[in-house]
Amino acid sequence: MGWGGLLLSLCALAAAGCMRARGPSGREVRRDPNVVLAYVSCSLVPAIEAVGEQFKAQNRGKSVQVEGEEPGRLVRRIQGGEVPDVLICLGDAEIGLLEREGFLDQGSRQAIGSLRLAIVVPAGRPIAIRGPGDLRSSRVKSIAMPTPGVTSLGTDGKHVLERADIWAKIQDKLVLQKTALAALEQVAAGKVDAGIIYDPCPLLKAGGKIGPESVQVTGHLASAEERPARAHVVLHKRSPNALLAQRLIRLLQSEETKPVLAEAGLLSEAGGESQR
Numbered sequence: 689m690g691w692g693g694l695l696l697s698l699c700a701l702a703a704a705g706c707m708r709a710r711g712p713s714g715r716e717v718r719r720d721p722n723v724v725l726a727y728v729s730c731s732l733v734p735a736i737e738a739v740g741e742q743f744k745a746q747n748r749g750k751s752v753q754v755e756g757e758e759p760g761r762l763v764r765r766i767q768g769g770e771v772p773d774v775l776i777c778l779g780d781a782e783i784g785l786l787e788r789e790g791f792l793d794q795g796s797r798q799a800i801g802s803l804r805l806a807i808v809v810p811a812g813r814p815i816a817i818r819g820p821g822d823l824r825s826s827r828v829k830s831i832a833m834p835t836p837g838v839t840s841l842g843t844d845g846k847h848v849l850e851r852a853d854i855w856a857k858i859q860d861k862l863v864l865q866k867t868a869l870a871a872l873e874q875v876a877a878g879k880v881d882a883g884i885i886y887d888p889c890p891l892l893k894a895g896g897k898i899g900p901e902s903v904q905v906t907g908h909l910a911s912a913e914e915r916p917a918r919a920h921v922v923l924h925k926r927s928p929n930a931l932l933a934q935r936l937i938r939l940l941q942s943e944e945t946k947p948v949l950a951e952a953g954l955l956s957e958a959g960g961e962s963q964r
Contacts, residue, residue, distance in 0.1 A: 722750050724933050729777035730756045731891045735952035739945050758867050773933035776921045779840015796923035800940045801954025803917040805909040806887030810878040818907040820852040832863045832874035833884040841868045844917045845884040848909040876902040888953030
């Protein structure tokens with residue numbers, strides 16, 4: 689090979705070294721190699737930002753950039769070609785869809801905590817709803833929850849209600865919403881008699897427009913031992929900073945993050961409630 693050919697080969701190798709990843713359309717994904725980009729379900733943003741500060745303290749010169757939105761919007765952004773390093777959200781519906789479509793590395797998925805499902809009513813006029821069977825009461829005329837199959841909360845809620853042999857018997861009462869936030873807003877505004885939420889509800893801890901004083905938890909859909917709703921972190925298949933992102937995943941699973949995640953209402957995967 690002549691000098692000209694050698695120079696061309698070296699230039700090609702150098703260009704390849706700069707290329708971090710390619711998006712679904714084949715476009716290069718270039719980002720700061722010292723920053724982990726995390727797409728996070730809006731309800732978990734405060735907790736993940738706090739873990740990001742821990743990550744920054746432990747990894748000099750490295751940081752976590754958190755972008756939080758409703759899970760459905762994050763799904764559409766990724767389907768549209770955006771490439772975060774990790775996706776973090778509650779439940780299985782959104783992550784499961786992106787895994788099946790080939791965007792996420794299924795083998796990297798890790799649970800970082802779990803929640804119970806609760807029954808919530810508008811504050812000031814609580815109805816005695818202690819368990820799923822009470823949803824059949826004639827006093828309960830409307831129940832808000834997110835649409836199953838589209839949202840994780842809706843899917844988890846339907847699963848528990850089916851196991852309790854209640855789901856088919858309350859179809860005429862259901863007021864299905866596109867998002868968990870929309871369902872909670874229906875309850876807070878007194879437009880429905882009851883709703884299904886995660887408990888403790890991260891949306892009430894996220895500093896949004898719905899305050900905890902506007903709703904009241906009166907019961908649960910399952911026993912304390914049953915926690916069907918889990919929060920997961922998973923790596924994007926084309927993450928340009930995969931090795932650094934894996935450090936964040938390990939940190940999210942560590943003992944030192946349990947108090948931080950507990951502030952978002954997440955229970956420890958090891959069993960029992962995380963230390964506060």
